[in-house]
Amino acid sequence: MSAEAMPATDGPIIRYFEREKLDEIAAPAQKTLRLPFWFSSDRVITVVSACLSIGCLFVIWYLGTRYRINLFIRFQNIPTPHEVFVQAGEVIGSTKFLINIGMSLERILLGFAIAIILGVPLGLLTGRYRRIRELVMPAVEVLRPIPAIAWVPMSIMLWPSNESSIIFITFIGAFFPILLNTIHGVEAMDGVLLRAAQCLGASEPRLFWHVILPGALSQIFTGLAIGMGVAWVSLIAAEMISGQFGVGYYTWEAYSLVNYPAIVLGMITIGMLGLLCSGAIRLIGRLTMPWLAFAPGSRK
């Protein structure tokens, strides 16, 4: 070993460096100059990706109909983007179309609300108490695999009006995801939180409201998001089969009347309404659960 590489043998054992001032460390980070969001490169990438993603669909649709591709998949009867655009322009202001949208939204909201009102409390109780679980789960396991669409004939027989049977089918679609996710949310809760609440004097009813519900809330919202998706599937199927009014009915009627652009318009409308509803749920979730912004997670 050369002499230079040897550790210094003279001088103090501990050498002190100047310490930063404590309040400097504790001070909040300097506010950096924030550019408007459309300037930040992060946002630009987000927006460009979204445009690319949706643009691809349009390009396939446009090329397929432009060249009338007929290779196993047949584009010959598919309306072009332009035809659908024209149809949209004709229909969008009409009261009939708006009534269709209004009816579908009303059915979704009613069916979904009933599913929440029944599914969440039942899920909380089922998750908490073994006795209730033993009573509820066998029935749930039997009914759950039946898709909501399979309920259509039964529902028409069960309910006095067409309207109530459609709402019932929407409810069925939303109910099971909400119920099962609520149960899972309660079961997955860290028991130490319950014990902490108990020794702070929480009685059993208060435990439900102040600990079990908020503890399961993020899982409940997962259930709501899934439930909303299934509710739309169920609603559209029910409207196609037994409905009067509604966007599902509109789409099916367009097929019967050989109005092909209206079919695509109906599909796009359904997609947008579904997007709107699940976006609303995500937004409400973020607003009711502000603490999740700080929760450790793996999303990049």
Added chain:
Amino acid sequence: MSDKGFIDVQGVSIQFATRGSIVQAVKSVSLTVQPNEFVSLIGPSGCGKSTLLNIVAGFAKASSGQALLDGVPITGPGSERGVVFQQYSLFPWLTVRKNVEFGLRMSGVARGKRESSARTLLGLAGLLAFENHYPDQLSGGMKQRIGIVRALATSPQVLLMDEPFGALDTQTRTVMQEILTNMWQQFRISVLFVTHDIEEAVFLSDRIYVMTARPGRIKAEVRVPLPRPRMAAMTETPGFMELVHKLKGLIREESIAAMGSELKSGGLTGFGMDVGPQGVGQLL
């Protein structure tokens, strides 16, 4: 300062039934915590410290014997016994201040009143600046400090702590011990403190119970005659070190015994060693 908060554990035994076999976790343990006294319970891991504390907290029932608080048998959890857990147990959906308010809210204290008492306590603990943070925004040491403040907010008669600093790094832990001893000096309530850290027990306690390996029994009771208030510098005094040394000897025997009982079920066979429970002591 009150004369309430007398914990009296009388001949408590606890058995667990696990898949056919019965595990004796704790065997006829008797101990007391006098009003305003700080008592630690130490012993090798798995000896039943948590189980015993859970009895006093009211989360579990003794198979025989009973635990009393001020002469009244303990039958369930209650807000006159504050508990601090080893795992972080703050409610993630509540801000720091709302967490501290939780117990007061459960006992029906009006909003304004509980807000001001929570802020007072947070101020004492030097955490007022974080009152509107969520637990996930804080370090482990801060979370545990808030856990202690939350348990103190309902003015309990006793504080039960189960290795509250076990998850913290050594440096943070030392600071937390100083904070705790200062807080205890101010509040003067009875504390039953579970730990496996001998220095920690000596630094904090008036008295220490040493438990044996499973089935846990009380092996020794050690009085800590160090003066109050306790300062960090005391850990280097001969009196402190002598106590630690004695306790280390007591615990070491039990840790070896605890490992020995694990070896019985083939703990070291994979290493090609042929040692029984008696052999380990000689081996080490």
